[in-house]
Amino acid sequence: MSLAALNKVEMKPKEYKSDVSVVWCPGCGHHGILNGIYRALSELGIDPDNMMSISGIGCSSRTPYFIKSYKMHTLHGRAGAVATGAQLAQPDQCVMVTGGDGDGFSIGGGHMPHMARKNVNLTYVLFDNGIYGLTKGQYSPTSRPEMTAYTTPYGGPEEPMNPLLYMLTYGATYVAQGFAGKPKICAELIKGALEHKGFSYVNIFSQCPSFNKIDTVQYYRDLVEEIPEGHDPSSLGQAIDVARGLENGKSPMGLLYKVDKPTLDEKLAEIVTKVGGHKDYDVNKIVDLYRP
Amino acid sequence: MAKKDLVIRIGGEGGEGVVSAGDFIAAACARAGLEVYTFKTFPAEVKGGYCMYQVRTSSERVYNQGDTYDVFCAFNGEAYELNKHLLVPGSVMVYDGPGGDFEPEIPEGVIAYPIPMTKTALALKSKRSKNMVALGALSALFNISEATLKEVLTLKFKKKGEDILNFNLGAFDEGKKLAQALEKVDEFRVADARTPDDVIIISGNDACGMGAILGGLEFFSAYPITPATEIAKFVATHIPKKAGTLLQAEDEIASIAQLLGASYAGKKSMTATSGPGLALMSEMLGMATMSETPCMLVDVQRGGPSTGMPTKHEQSDLFIAIHGGHGDSPRIVLSVEDVNDCVNMSVDALNLAEQYQCPVILLSDGSLAFSTQTIPAPKKENFKIVNRRKWDCKGEYKRYELTGDNISPMADPGTPGAQHIATGLEHNEKGSPSWDIHNRDLQMDKRYNKLSTVIENYHDTEIDGEGEADLGIITWGSTIGVAREAVERMRAEGMKVKGFYPKLMWPMPVEQYEAFAKTCKKILVPEVNYLGQLSHFIRAETSIDPISYPICQGLPFTPSQIIAKSKEVL
Numbered sequence: 001m002s003l004a005a006l007n008k009v010e011m012k013p014k015e016y017k018s019d020v021s022v023v024w025c026p027g028c029g030h031h032g033i034l035n036g037i038y039r040a041l042s043e044l045g046i047d048p049d050n051m052m053s054i055s056g057i058g059c060s061s062r063t064p065y066f067i068k069s070y071k072m073h074t075l076h077g078r079a080g081a082v083a084t085g086a087q088l089a090q091p092d093q094c095v096m097v098t099g100g101d102g103d104g105f106s107i108g109g110g111h112m113p114h115m116a117r118k119n120v121n122l123t124y125v126l127f128d129n130g131i132y133g134l135t136k137g138q139y140s141p142t143s144r145p146e147m148t149a150y151t152t153p154y155g156g157p158e159e160p161m162n163p164l165l166y167m168l169t170y171g172a173t174y175v176a177q178g179f180a181g182k183p184k185i186c187a188e189l190i191k192g193a194l195e196h197k198g199f200s201y202v203n204i205f206s207q208c209p210s211f212n213k214i215d216t217v218q219y220y221r222d223l224v225e226e227i228p229e230g231h232d233p234s235s236l237g238q239a240i241d242v243a244r245g246l247e248n249g250k251s252p253m254g255l256l257y258k259v260d261k262p263t264l265d266e267k268l269a270e271i272v273t274k275v276g277g278h279k280d281y282d283v284n285k286i287v288d289l290y291r292p
Numbered sequence: 293m294a295k296k297d298l299v300i301r302i303g304g305e306g307g308e309g310v311v312s313a314g315d316f317i318a319a320a321c322a323r324a325g326l327e328v329y330t331f332k333t334f335p336a337e338v339k340g341g342y343c344m345y346q347v348r349t350s351s352e353r354v355y356n357q358g359d360t361y362d363v364f365c366a367f368n369g370e371a372y373e374l375n376k377h378l379l380v381p382g383s384v385m386v387y388d389g390p391g392g393d394f395e396p397e398i399p400e401g402v403i404a405y406p407i408p409m410t411k412t413a414l415a416l417k418s419k420r421s422k423n424m425v426a427l428g429a430l431s432a433l434f435n436i437s438e439a440t441l442k443e444v445l446t447l448k449f450k451k452k453g454e455d456i457l458n459f460n461l462g463a464f465d466e467g468k469k470l471a472q473a474l475e476k477v478d479e480f481r482v483a484d485a486r487t488p489d490d491v492i493i494i495s496g497n498d499a500c501g502m503g504a505i506l507g508g509l510e511f512f513s514a515y516p517i518t519p520a521t522e523i524a525k526f527v528a529t530h531i532p533k534k535a536g537t538l539l540q541a542e543d544e545i546a547s548i549a550q551l552l553g554a555s556y557a558g559k560k561s562m563t564a565t566s567g568p569g570l571a572l573m574s575e576m577l578g579m580a581t582m583s584e585t586p587c588m589l590v591d592v593q594r595g596g597p598s599t600g601m602p603t604k605h606e607q608s609d610l611f612i613a614i615h616g617g618h619g620d621s622p623r624i625v626l627s628v629e630d631v632n633d634c635v636n637m638s639v640d641a642l643n644l645a646e647q648y649q650c651p652v653i654l655l656s657d658g659s660l661a662f663s664t665q666t667i668p669a670p671k672k673e674n675f676k677i678v679n680r681r682k683w684d685c686k687g688e689y690k691r692y693e694l695t696g697d698n699i700s701p702m703a704d705p706g707t708p709g710a711q712h713i714a715t716g717l718e719h720n721e722k723g724s725p726s727w728d729i730h731n732r733d734l735q736m737d738k739r740y741n742k743l744s745t746v747i748e749n750y751h752d753t754e755i756d757g758e759g760e761a762d763l764g765i766i767t768w769g770s771t772i773g774v775a776r777e778a779v780e781r782m783r784a785e786g787m788k789v790k791g792f793y794p795k796l797m798w799p800m801p802v803e804q805y806e807a808f809a810k811t812c813k814k815i816l817v818p819e820v821n822y823l824g825q826l827s828h829f830i831r832a833e834t835s836i837d838p839i840s841y842p843i844c845q846g847l848p849f850t851p852s853q854i855i856a857k858s859k860e861v862l
Contacts, residue, residue: 070705073715081546085553114542277535286530290492292322
């Protein structure tokens with residue numbers, strides 16, 4: 001989002017909290033991510049009147065209820081597609097999607113590539129807990145095969161996907177990864193994403209103590225490591241290398257990739273300019289084209 | 293009655309110029325001030341396969357494609373084989389011969405004119421000029437004004453360069469000479485030119501796009517599907533002129549999702565699809581109902597179920613349009629009769645979506661999609677445009693406020709002080725999730741009851757005829773045009789017949805159906821689907837016991853079919 005056009009407001013992080021109480025379980029990583037979002041919004045001074053917060057279905061998809069903004073709570077998997085329409089309708093507003101790994105990459109998997117490819121000017125924060133929480137613990141596209149869950153009592157038959165590689169491959173122009181246990185880093189990455197003009201994707205590991213018994217806080221703490229200094233986020237090659245894992249096998253934390261490209265709304269506006277379009281165009285001229 | 297119309301059918305292989313030849317005749321007739329109604333069938337394949345284009349033209353209004361052809365122009369043997377059963381005494385065939393790929397047997401009483409189309413085209417060193425040769429011959433044989441046809445050809449080919457234009461005009465003249473060398477023994481002729489009314493000639497699909505743009509459309513999300521794609525093409529071409537947006541989505545689920553996002557964000561939005569796309573959209577239609585988001589969708593019906601007969605005509609989406617989706621999900625369903633309706637009712641559909649903040653489905657069908665018709669030129673100034681009710685910025689904003697007419701004001705994102713959520717969850721007046729049983733009743737009632745004024749606000753269903761009748765015909769969609777002619781012809785024979793032609797399919801104007809049925813001894817419901825879907829709704833919602841007359845062969849009704857059935861049931 002290019003935030004320059006928007007009014008800046010002075011609000012403390014906690015002032016972005018709505019009056020709806022947060023419904024997540026105690027110990028859930030999502031609390032940390034939500035705090036990161038509040039902090040990012042505050043640091044950027046985003047006016048809640050100029051923000052659309054959009055989600056699908058799942059635990060993390062409840063996030064819009066907890067944030068002061070305009071918001072839509074849509075259907076399972078469809079938040080990105082709804083947000084694409086909303087962003088194009090109001091290209092000067094800040095649009096943020098929040099959702100989970102199942103919502104985004106399983107049922108919503110048909111939409112993720114196209115937001116990235118089209119460079120839709122919005123931020124997608126994916127709360128990656130490797131499980132379906134709201135339906136009480138089924139394996140997701142990011143679950144490890146050794147996880148026994150609701151529908152995998154004998155272990156999972158599938159390999160997990162790599163969301164970072166996926167997004168880089170499809171052309172996302174901002175790709176970052178964080179961990180809920182590091183809310184300050186989350187806030188930084190989300191802030192960078194909201195400031196970025198183009199499709200920004202932030203993958204955040206988030207423990208689910210209720211249903212994902214193997215991806216614990218400690219597991220994620222051991223899994224992630226900050227991307228070493230010297231990484232060039234403008235290099236797709238370096239970003240892909242990092243996305244595949246750091247040299248010591250750890251999962252990267254930080255900004256992998258950031259590049260500036262024209263956004264979808266800019267390209268659509270170019271078409272209007274090309275045909276000399278304007279709101280007051282006399283549509284009767286279109287009718288005239290069909291006279292015999 | 294004296295014959296005022298003429299039906300010319302051209303049949304051939306896809307890619308031979310059948311469609312462009314038909315388009316040229318239609319355009320020339322329209323330019324000559326005549327009424328035109330065309331009907332086409334295509335193969336589902338991209339190239340090749342049998343293709344047919346029928347032009348019906350008259351000095352008076354034409355309501356449908358007609359019973360059969362008067363003149364058949366066969367480009368090849370396959371077209372001849374598929375159409376020879378309709379060669380009845382008095383009909384005319386113009387065919388590619390000698391030198392074509394077939395030798396027709398001419399039935400007794402049929403007049404045949406051989407025109408060596410392929411041979412002439414090859415002599416001109418361009419096989420593609422075959423249709424121009426045919427056009428020249430048809431012009432000379434049936435009084436299709438040469439001057440007007442050449443004007444139309446010039447408009448079309450001039451931009452491709454003088455050489456191409458002159459070559460085509462030359463091929464046209466060759467065909468004309470071949471025809472003039474024959475002795476004309478039939479009496480078929482296109483009516484003489486007259487001063488044209490203020491008309492346009494346009495297809496059903498283009499007309500839906502035109503209506504939407506006249507209706508103030510700002511955002512269109514598209515996904516390709518036969519036979520609806522041309523609507524998106526029209527909008528893609530013209531909406532940027534109005535600084536509007538068309539985006540092609542990754543699938544139909546995404547297209548209706550984008551529509552809802554854009555509509556929530558304040559833009560007048562729509563999509564267009566066919567049955568399979570509508571099936572995919574049904575979950576999001578429920579979301580539009582629940583979140584009370586204006587949502588306009590055109591469904592150009594085709595042969596189902598599944599992939600079915602994608603390029604063929606059918607009216608079989610009434611069930612899914614009215615009730616498709618889970619839960620109790622009220623919406624408005626309209627259905628067009630002809631191309632004129634495609635313009636006017638696209639405006640209606642956008643207006644109703646804005647007024648009632650719900651999904652509005654406009655049903656068109658496969659034969660109208662590609663049918664070009666002459667219609668009165670629409671004018672922006674003549675349309676009333678309705679916009680959503682906006683919040684007055686006073687007091688506390690409640691998105692789902694229970695108002696007197698159950699329609700709650702909306703507030704676009706960016707409006708200070710009106711932050712709210714559009715949600716698919718059951719919610720209270722403020723939009724917060726609520727499972728409270730009392731609130732559930734209130735919000736369910738709200739979503740249904742807000743539609744209680746749709747019937748009184750929409751125009752009454754048209755009744756064709758007065759007084760008591762032995763038979764009342766109730767039908768919908770493009771079958772209405774066929775019924776109009778059937779009713780007129782039966783009346784001319786002295787039969788007491790009336791017609792009832794609903795355009796507002798849901799909410800169903802039950803009292804109007806009942807009142808009509810009281811004036812008729814029997815009710816016949818012809819429609820192009822297998823189960824008799826409108827008959828089903830009539831039985832379910834009214835006390836009428838109709839005689840259902842469904843056909844489901846991929847083709848529209850003909851007036852003769854309805855007349856024959858009417859006589860059978862009386």
